[in-house]
Amino acid sequence: MIRLQRTNFTNKDFVKLVEFLDADLKIRDGADHDFYDQFNKINGLQHVVIAYENEKPLGCGAFKMHPENVVEIKRMYMAPSYRRRGIAAKILNELETWATEIHQQKCILETGKQQPEAIELYKNISQKGFNAETKKELVLAIKTEHLALTSIAFLKAVVELLKQGSGSRGSHLVLEEDGIEIHPDVIDKSTDTPLRFKPENEELRKSILCIEYDDSLPDLFKNWNIELRKAPTERKAFEPAWQDYRDRKIYS
Secondary structure (H helix, E strand, O other): OEEEEOOOOHHHHHHHHHHHHHHHHHHHHHHHHHHOOEEEEEEEEEEEEEEEOOOEEEEEEEEEEOOOEEEEEEEEEEEHOOOOOOHHHHHHHHHHHHHHOOOOOEOOOOOOOHHHHHHHHHHHHHHHHHOOOOHHHHHHHHHOOOOOOHHHHHHHHHHHHOOOOOOOOOOOOOOOEEEEEOOOOEEEEEEOOEEOOOOHHHHHHHHHEEEEEEEOHHHHHHEEEEEOOOOOOOOOOOOHHHHHOOOOOOOO
């Protein structure tokens, strides 16, 4: 029988499981491991869940607290011989329950492209969803869905801008060996030298990228560009200015 235990980063079983996780990720991530590893420290994690069977630790997960009632799922791991048994989903569900109990409203969940087991788990949750048994849980589920869709829209907009050759902008940065330095403190930790970025393509400032939700499309969103509208030079009260905008007399 699987037993879930709530604990924190000082738990010896959690520390050992994380060692297995880091060893696995070092192989999967390859040259990118040192970059990802800096974001995966366990010190200070006060919300940890461990799965046991016959008192043997099988897997773990945790969440990190962020401002504005947001938590981030961290350090999800399951021993290879115990995967595909639904245990990781139980851990994730327990973390969600715990976060809800302490009045957290949003959850950030990320994984690496070299972790197919985690991707499969999160896809399964996406397809089947979580049961909402109360009105509060239903409202929370709707908020979570809207947050997820907003995040997807933002990422799709970034991808489209990159396709259009945007270079580095406020929403995203593009590394380039012969690019420009943006700040002396933004460094490559492996070489201790400033990172260089591809400059912004300022031509794209002449247009606005629009993105719209459309659930009839396979990727849920469509996008198009419109020319930047000219700003008015005369000052008007809100009501007549709004009417001019609707009549496309300004910003048109």
